[in-house]
Amino acid sequence: MLGYIPYDPTLSYPILYTVQDAIRGQCLLHPEGLLNKVQDYLAGSLIDIDLVDHLDGILLVVNPHRFKESLELMIEKSQELELERVPIAGIVVTGDGRDGIQYTPDEFDHPYITNNRIPILATRYETYDAVVMISRIEVKINTNTQWKVNRAIELFKNHIPIEQFKDV
Numbered sequence: 656m657l658g659y660i661p662y663d664p665t666l667s668y669p670i671l672y673t674v675q676d677a678i679r680g681q682c683l684l685h686p687e688g689l690l691n692k693v694q695d696y697l698a699g700s701l702i703d704i705d706l707v708d709h710l711d712g713i714l715l716v717v718n719p720h721r722f723k724e725s726l727e728l729m730i731e732k733s734q735e736l737e738l739e740r741v742p743i744a745g746i747v748v749t750g751d752g753r754d755g756i757q758y759t760p761d762e763f764d765h766p767y768i769t770n771n772r773i774p775i776l777a778t779r780y781e782t783y784d785a786v787v788m789i790s791r792i793e794v795k796i797n798t799n800t801q802w803k804v805n806r807a808i809e810l811f812k813n814h815i816p817i818e819q820f821k822d823v
Contacts, residue, residue, distance in 0.1 A: 659814045666803055668692045669792045671745045671774055674714060677788045678747060678778040683760045688774035690799060691744040696789055698782055699725030712744035716785055719748050719758060726765060743773055747789075750779035 672689040675682060682689060692712045699717025717725045726746070733741040746768075748758060756777045763775050778785050796803045 659816070660810050661814065663806060663810060665692075665806060666796065667794050668694055668712065668803075669789075669794050670800060671714070671776065672799065673792055673794070674745070674747065674789055675776050677792050678776065678780060678785050680747065680776040680778040681756050682774055683748075683758060683777050684763060684768065684775040685772045686774065688745060688772055691774065692800075692802070693744050696747075696786065698786060711742045713742050714745050714747060714789070715743055716747045716749060716782055716789070718750075718782055719762065722746070722748060722763060723765065726767065730767060740771065741767065743771075745774040745776060747776045747778060747785055749782045749785050750777070752779065752781040752784065755779050 669677075669692070670689065671691050671693060674680070674693060675689065693714045694712040696714040696716055699715055699721045713729075715725060715729065726743075729741050729743060746763075748763065750756065756779055758777050760775070767773070768775065780788065796807055798804070
């Protein structure tokens with residue numbers, strides 16, 4: 656039956672909770688957003704305007720020294736493109752690879768973060784290591800991702816000729 660169902664990239668989007676587990680991170684701000692879906696991720700030093708233009712769930716991965724600069728750049732590019740909102744699903748603040756997480760929520764206080772309740776995750780890993788860990792996430796469909804369940808049901812209904820299998 657799987658041969659009948661077309662590939663749908665949205666089913667491979669992780670949620671921030673899964674990212675938090677993958678990077679062994681801690682949520683510093685707005686844990687209610689851990690169910691946000693992540694379409695793609697960007698290193699704060701490599702913000703690509705083409706991605707900002709067509710994605711809605713970007714995970715920004717940035718070291719704490721570039722946090723404000725990267726966030727402001729995302730806001731600026733979104734305004735240039737006349738987007739209704741900055742397409743950030745969450746932000747991962749990376750560490751130096753040695754010490755534990757030593758950040759406080761106050762360090763990442765920004766009106767955009769507060770007003771839009773953007774989750775801030777912190778990890779001790781450096782940006783490169785965090786991005787590698789995120790890229791290796793195996794995504795699943797479960798009750799925490801109801802939008803995936805609904806999409807899978809829709810794909811099944813639209814592409815499986817169920818009438819052919821009734822007599823089998």
